[in-house]
Amino acid sequence: MASTHEKVGYAPEGKPPEHTPFTAASGVESVVRMLEGRWKLVILFHLFGGKLLRFSDLERAIPAISQKMLIQQLRQMESDGIVTRLVHHQVPPKVEYGLTAWGQSLCPALDALLQWAEARPADPDAP
Numbered sequence: 001m002a003s004t005h006e007k008v009g010y011a012p013e014g015k016p017p018e019h020t021p022f023t024a025a026s027g028v029e030s031v032v033r034m035l036e037g038r039w040k041l042v043i044l045f046h047l048f049g050g051k052l053l054r055f056s057d058l059e060r061a062i063p064a065i066s067q068k069m070l071i072q073q074l075r076q077m078e079s080d081g082i083v084t085r086l087v088h089h090q091v092p093p094k095v096e097y098g099l100t101a102w103g104q105s106l107c108p109a110l111d112a113l114l115q116w117a118e119a120r121p122a123d124p125d126a127p
Helices: 021-035 039-046 057-059 067-079 107-119
Strands: 083-088 095-100
Touching: 021 039, 039 057, 039 067, 039 095, 039 107, 057 083, 057 095, 067 083
Parallel strands: none
Antiparallel strands: 083 095
16 A cells, blocks of 8 residues: 655635635636626626616617627627526517626626726826
């Protein structure tokens, strides 16, 4: 039977992993990539608060977006686990979009980011 000279330990469940500057930057970069796109944040802010909106409601709420772009952005956010698509089998078909629990949990982080941006001094070089 083989043994090691070092004790093998396991991190307790629920404890977040320790991050190095590299892993922290990688994690944030992957989230930024998930949210990049001209319309994703606008769509998110329309869906915050547990709202379920039909595709046509989102089109009306964001008049400058094309149908094709709205479909692309919603599909990407759905595949990333941020948005959920609820299909009601009826005639005519009814599809509603809402945020997953994980997508909704993004709200406080975006609010904090907005407050951080609003707190920017007029002269960024000032102490």
